[in-house]
Amino acid sequence: MKTKAKTLPAKPVPVPARYRARAEIVKALGHPTRLMMVDRLAAGECCVCELQKLAGADMSTVSKHLAVLKRAGILENEKRGLKVFYRLSCPCLTDFFGCIEGVLRKRAGRLAAEL
Amino acid sequence: MKTKAKTLPAKPVPVPARYRARAEIVKALGHPTRLMMVDRLAAGECCVCELQKLAGADMSTVSKHLAVLKRAGILENEKRGLKVFYRLSCPCLTDFFGCIEGVLRKRAGRLAAEL
């Protein structure tokens, strides 16, 4: 006989690796400071100290954010003299923001409509 | 006189609202299960129970993931009879993945080159 479950008891199917890999990248981008740095880097490589000024945060904090983005494969870096320069590993990230802005506009429209 | 700081003492400039708003959306997308559900919804609306089967997770977990996506403005929902149907609020999310895949390919290439 078959026992009738109240609610499907959550058979734990692992999420496909494809989505786990994508999520790693998206997650790395999901922070205001990191997003701002990526936006700056879309205009060309720059050193950590410049990014620090831009972010207005502690140098160690900036460095850790950069490490997150690098680990995700979003940035590459290179040391020249005393400075370390970071750049986008993939130029497509430039238009990545277009879609995000689309969601924002849509959301703004909805909020406006609710007034 | 001006005291010389060892390292710039992290003058705490707030990150512009633009990036905070964007990060909210990106963060909402930064989870394997949520990414999978968004991918499914890019093919057309569907009900929570179908997404649950797809995700293979607890119903309450799926529901909370959907709430995160809705709060971010990524999804809309509508109740019809017993079921609740979710859909993308912005079709652009469909090509959003193109860029992410670009980063993945680039990363795969780099890893392969390191062997």
Add this chain to the structure above:
DNA sequence: TTCATATTTGGCAATTTAGCCAAGCAGATG
């Protein structure tokens, strides 16, 4: 009304993440 189905919500423990300070390290410069 009573029951079943579909979904949301509250609560909670385990894990992860963020940001600060202090310390470390490598390259340049005196």
Add this chain to the structure above:
DNA sequence: CATCTGCTTGGCTAAATTGCCAAATATGAA
């Protein structure tokens, strides 16, 4: 060599996130 600059790392605490269970809610059917 000693010292400065630019950056990274370790350690720590506070806060956020995840996922499960149990309970609540809403709609439809008997």
